[in-house]
Amino acid sequence: MRQLDMNDQLLNPRYKKTNGKDWATVGRLDVDSTGLLIFSRDGPLCKSIIDETSSVKKEYQVKLKPVFDTPDFDRIKEQSNEGKLFLRGDKRPIKPIEQIDWVKKNEIMRVVLTEGRKRQVRRMVEEILKRKCMALKRLNVGPISLGTLNVGQWRYIKSSEIDALKGVA
Numbered sequence: 001m002r003q004l005d006m007n008d009q010l011l012n013p014r015y016k017k018t019n020g021k022d023w024a025t026v027g028r029l030d031v032d033s034t035g036l037l038i039f040s041r042d043g044p045l046c047k048s049i050i051d052e053t054s055s056v057k058k059e060y061q062v063k064l065k066p067v068f069d070t071p072d073f074d075r076i077k078e079q080s081n082e083g084k085l086f087l088r089g090d091k092r093p094i095k096p097i098e099q100i101d102w103v104k105k106n107e108i109m110r111v112v113l114t115e116g117r118k119r120q121v122r123r124m125v126e127e128i129l130k131r132k133c134m135a136l137k138r139l140n141v142g143p144i145s146l147g148t149l150n151v152g153q154w155r156y157i158k159s160s161e162i163d164a165l166k167g168v169a
Helices: 013-018 043-050 073-081 120-127 159-168
Strands: 024-026 033-035 038-040 058-064 099-104 108-113 133-141
Touching (some): 024 043, 038 043, 043 159, 073 099, 120 133
Parallel strands (some): 033 133
Antiparallel strands (some): 024 038, 058 108
């Protein structure tokens, strides 16, 4: 693990000729979110992970503003599986929610999705759960995990992780 330093040469020597150009993010995080962000030069792999037909799971941890009523996650998951959940302004329903449960009851939840529409998790929390999203962190993209990396730290992805990612993408 290394601390990110903007003056530091972040690239593996075999990529120095590009000087950081040609790299793309695999998905995005909005300004208020933290967590795993993957950079790659493999365009087809990037597309296979973020495309709307993708089935790569993305796991998020969401800190909610505590309130007295507890949402019915089973009902929400059932509605998503039946294609009945829409977010404001979207013409198509959200893909089925893979998993939604509490990490800490009524305060921190975990959500696993196979899509990542613009601000989807925040919009789901606000529109469907009627809660305020206090913090959002992406923990995993497919088999690649944030692990113990802190904000600003990075690491190279192992070749075994790339192979596993290609296997699910």
